[in-house]
Amino acid sequence: MIYFDNAATSFPKPEAVARAVSLAVARYGGNPGRSGHRLSQEAARKVFEVRESAAEMFGAEVENVAFTQNCTYALNMAIKGMAQYGGHIVISDMEHNAVLRPVYALYKSRGVEFSVAKTGEDDEETVRSFASAMRSDTRAVVCTLASNVTGRIMPYREIARECRRRGICFIGDGAQACGVLDVSLDDGFDFLCMAGHKSLYGPTGTGLLVSSGRYALSTIIEGGTGATSAQAEQTDLMPEKMESGTLNTVGIIGLGEGLKFVRRRGTAAILAHEMRLCEQFERMLEGSKRVKIYGRGVRRVPVVAFNIGEMHSEEAAGELSRRGFALRGGLQCAGLAHRTLGTLEQGVVRFSPSVFNDGRQVAALARAVFSTK
Numbered sequence: 001m002i003y004f005d006n007a008a009t010s011f012p013k014p015e016a017v018a019r020a021v022s023l024a025v026a027r028y029g030g031n032p033g034r035s036g037h038r039l040s041q042e043a044a045r046k047v048f049e050v051r052e053s054a055a056e057m058f059g060a061e062v063e064n065v066a067f068t069q070n071c072t073y074a075l076n077m078a079i080k081g082m083a084q085y086g087g088h089i090v091i092s093d094m095e096h097n098a099v100l101r102p103v104y105a106l107y108k109s110r111g112v113e114f115s116v117a118k119t120g121e122d123d124e125e126t127v128r129s130f131a132s133a134m135r136s137d138t139r140a141v142v143c144t145l146a147s148n149v150t151g152r153i154m155p156y157r158e159i160a161r162e163c164r165r166r167g168i169c170f171i172g173d174g175a176q177a178c179g180v181l182d183v184s185l186d187d188g189f190d191f192l193c194m195a196g197h198k199s200l201y202g203p204t205g206t207g208l209l210v211s212s213g214r215y216a217l218s219t220i221i222e223g224g225t226g227a228t229s230a231q232a233e234q235t236d237l238m239p240e241k242m243e244s245g246t247l248n249t250v251g252i253i254g255l256g257e258g259l260k261f262v263r264r265r266g267t268a269a270i271l272a273h274e275m276r277l278c279e280q281f282e283r284m285l286e287g288s289k290r291v292k293i294y295g296r297g298v299r300r301v302p303v304v305a306f307n308i309g310e311m312h313s314e315e316a317a318g319e320l321s322r323r324g325f326a327l328r329g330g331l332q333c334a335g336l337a338h339r340t341l342g343t344l345e346q347g348v349v350r351f352s353p354s355v356f357n358d359g360r361q362v363a364a365l366a367r368a369v370f371s372t373k
Helices: 015-027 038-058 071-083 096-110 125-135 156-164 249-265 268-284 312-324 335-341 359-371
Strands: 065-068 088-092 115-117 140-146 169-173 191-195 207-211 291-292 303-309 328-330 348-351
Touching: 015 249, 015 291, 015 335, 038 207, 038 249, 065 071, 071 096, 071 140, 071 169, 071 191, 071 207, 088 096, 088 125, 096 115, 096 156, 115 140, 125 156, 140 156, 140 291, 156 169, 249 268, 268 303, 268 335, 303 312, 312 328, 312 348, 312 359
Parallel strands: 088 115, 088 140, 140 169, 169 191
Antiparallel strands: 065 207, 191 207, 291 303, 303 348, 328 348
């Protein structure tokens, strides 16, 4: 099967990632940070090496890199950690449910208010929309760096500057951007949340919460950390404060090889390759009057959202699956974005290539789309 669902999770993984996971299971079996014996120390050393690599890649102090289960966990920790005691939050109208749902849960349970900034025709209009939504009691602005539906890149650097000018915490959802765009805390983020298993090519069950250190989060999970164990209160030491319970040592070691893979290839080269495949796919679809493509004409990451006539997107994705192609149909866990696009009823089929795809595979998919009735 030809895989074009890398916006959900990248597949295949680099061979080095698979080898690292296998080695971790066989060798690094101790619980990092929980014991003083050699096996625990070896596992802790490997975990620390990955933490250092992530800190260097995203411009953070090593103690401000926390491992999470995925990007959704990181976003929940940042959003609820900033606003679980009230205030106001601004999000965009292109957000994934990993942003909308924790914000809505705070609204329902804690009385937190929120505003939805509209995405404009251009970046300046979008920034103005965010700025007009900010209030004196705004605790945080949360924005996706790139839409997981259309790939549109948001003007996150300009939004960050507006937040910094007003003294507001800026939280970035980097699930679709980290690994294909050159992103770091230097872009103005206070918290940068990302998935390890997408464009960072790590295993599933991995994510990162990277902090600038300017804000201390209230915790939403407490428990064993291996630090200050005699105290009933959760430790204040970072990153242990945000890492209760046993870490996913195997996944983290695999993620470390994914980070190395991305850095060796370079985000610019990865982006260029994947965008060439997207542009090829769009050119080949231009001859069909039945195919509608969404989000063209804006800066974006390598994603193409399309529909085939009036066919429901899940039905179209199912037909393409039967023909040997893996794409995602439906709402992509982003109902808010689909309301903005006007595709809430039909959804879209999402094409998202990786470095392991090539032009022949794209051409074969385009022919399958043309022949889908």
